[in-house]
Amino acid sequence: MSEIEYKIRKDGNPVMFAAESESEPLDTDMVLDEYPYIQEAMYKENYRLKNLLCMVFDEIVFENKVVGFATYDIRDNFEFMMTECYILPEFRGKRLFFDEICKMHLIAPRFGILQPTRNVIELLLDYAFAKYATEDIVVSAIDLYLDPFDVKSDDGEECYGLHAPPSNFYDFSICSTLFIHNDEVFYHSLLNNDCLRGLQRKKLDADYFDNIRKVFSKNCVEFEKLIGELKKELPSNNLGYDVIVGYGEGLSEYMQGMVDENIISYERAVEIREQLIKEYQSGEIDDSNIEERFDMLSLSQEVIIDDFNELKDLVNSGELYDESGISEFLVAVAGDDDKFGNELLNAVSTGNGDEFQDLMFNHLELDEAFLKEILDFDEYAMDYERSVIEIEKELQNKYRLDDANYKGDYPKNYDWEIYTVLHALNYGDNYYDALTGVYFDSLVSLDELTNLLIKSEFIKKDGIIKVDWVNDKSNCPVPYLKRILNNNSLETEGTKDELIKRLVDNNVTLGDSFNITSKGKNHLKKFVWIGYYEHFLYEFDFIDFCRYRETHQGNIKEISLSYLDEHIKLAKESSDEYYLEECLDAKEEILEEADMFLSDLNTLE
Structure with a gap:
């Protein structure tokens, strides 16, 4: 050896x-x-x-x-x-x-x-x-x-x-x-x-x-x-106020050492010292956590910002490093409106998400330029989401077995769309909300899907989906209200109250209401395996799993484990560690939770 x-x-x-x-x-x-x-x-x-x-x-x-x-x-x-x-x-x-x-x-x-x-x-x-x-x-x-x-x-x-x-x-x-x-x-x-x-x-x-x-x-x-x-009982070498801040007029030896080693600037050290003195005297920190507070202030380069004008100056000068991007966002959307900027800054500083959201929505209905800022931001977000979807599809293509395993062509179907809508209806969603579950990923138009469900007698019409815009929907964001108005060919300009009044005056609804039929519930029970797929095998291609399921014997748990074994074999052959880990994780989850999951699914009303 x-x-x-x-x-x-x-x-x-x-x-x-x-x-x-x-x-x-x-x-x-x-x-x-x-x-x-x-x-x-x-x-x-x-x-x-x-x-x-x-x-x-x-x-x-x-x-x-x-x-x-x-x-x-x-x-x-x-x-x-x-x-x-x-x-x-x-x-x-x-x-x-x-x-x-x-x-x-x-x-x-x-x-x-x-x-x-x-x-x-x-x-x-x-x-x-x-x-x-x-x-x-x-x-x-x-x-x-x-x-x-x-x-x-x-x-x-x-x-x-x-x-x-x-x-x-x-x-x-x-x-x-x-x-x-x-x-x-x-x-x-x-x-x-x-x-x-x-x-x-x-x-x-x-x-x-x-x-x-x-x-x-x-x-x-x-x-x-x-x-x-x-x-x-943990080992501790916590440094207290006397070491971190000291009692002299200038910087302590500890903080001066940080400056000498170029860890922080002298100006920043003075700012931190003043902040620590203020927090220590007010009781916000003590000897047990003053070192941790110093580390947070020095390592994160946190800047104490008192008002929006100061934030704006720092952002425009390029001296402020804010990895989250929230500082630049606040300055961009508030612009020269210092009052609005200070309101937003206060909401962010205090962690008041509800106040921040209200400020944004209220400003949306007053400022069309601001609305354009948000729409541009949404467009960026949509581009990002599209890129994520493309990556996910690449993964799904990888997680597909060789078509040679199957004989003949697999017919195009809409099993997933039908199941998703019926499942939502069965659990009490209205038809408008049920359709949103397939809006982005459906292989068929929503009108065609509705006609298919009606023709198959899985749903039956039950009036229209009425909305109390004043009471039930008054908290909806303005962009949502404008989208509904636009879908109904109505004017989208005005304040939030004006938009709601327009929806009320025109008796705008969310379209036809449908209930699931007994035939639809039977179909739901028959295709309960789709819910199983969505829970355990969502990383894998749906049509690929459909093909495998229809050409192999056994219950859904046995078939899915066999299906994963095939993928594990492919992952090992290609030496793809990420692919293999996804397969092993899915298999482990099925072995641990499938019985309980199927038991719950089989209790469909």
Whole structure:
């Protein structure tokens, strides 16, 4: 057996690599090319990276040898989240993971772990960073984050893009971080590296979620107390007011050091000092969090803006960096209307979304130039949405089996459109709202679809959809009211009250009303598999799945698992890791949730 050629750090200090910007993250695989012995060990253990990109790559060193690594993502400039951590098997048990956590907890303004595996939680327990709260629930002093692109809730829905706050709870019975909010339970998929250990999770049915809600409701005070006790035991080197600000007239040695190292400018340091003094004296911050507040102000380059004119000057000078774009947006839409600008700025600063929305809608009905700004913005958003749709279609084309597997041509049909409209009607939507569910993706015009539904006797006419524009629809945004007027060939100019009056005076409705028939309900039950497809296989091409389903035997669950096995084979042959991961995730979700999902679907009224 050949001797391992470790990368050596003669001074014993690990090297930390950082990405140049959020738009140019590090490719972890490419960085690991410099450590082939680590890559080989990962391959032998079948350890797979879940997070391929990172903002920080940190070596783990033992006796001058690089024996592992940890990667981190950074959220809002100061939250460091560990995304991967791997240590060579022969160096485990030497508290290297413990040392890494302690180090990052001390140097990062805020630190946590992104979707830890069960093994990581077991280590946190061993190191007294966590404790059992119940037989299965673990409370962690280290914050645990859910991946916003792998969040699920107890209602069975994907919560794609949900940035949940950090949690401190993990459930061993389902191998998942838990986040509970307003009695809704959020969790994630079973992780690949947990699957490789042969771990399984408890059935995620109504009984499980009801029990979790009861446990947290009954023990919330005890759980919070336990979190507080654990966090007190974490290593701390918090700096207080005397170090950060100091009691002299000028900058403290600490802040002057930041200036000398070109981390912040002298002018910015003076601004931050004054802000910290003000917040400390008012009781908004204290010695326990003044360092975190300083880090946030210095790292994010936050600027204290008192009024709209100051914001406008900063934006026009190009000196203000605002990644969100909200500053430029406020200046663009308010223009020279300082009163309106200050109202918008105040709503944004205080986080009052309702006030911001009301201001926007009220201004829309008064200012046609502003309306043009919004329409231009919407056009940009639509272009972006179209590009996203094109990307999704490219993915769907990839997730299509070889047509050679099928004999003959598959006829064009509108099963998806019919099911979607009938499903909405069955659950109480009016016909106008039911049609909106297929508006953008339908292969047939909405008039043709209506005629098809009537001809098939799936729906029957039941008057018209009347609207109380004054009471029920008075909160509708002006663009919505104008669109309805335009659809009915009516004038679209005027204030909001004038638009509503015009709708009332002309007895504008939302068109014919239809109810689902018993024949329509029977059709809905027959095609309940479409609801199954939308829940579990939406990434895959619909017609492709239709073809496969009609040419293979078995129930819907068996057919879908067989269908995914075919795709998994194609993904492996093409060495497409992303494609393979999507297939494996879909298969895992079907194995865990399909029985419960089908049980719910089969109870259609």
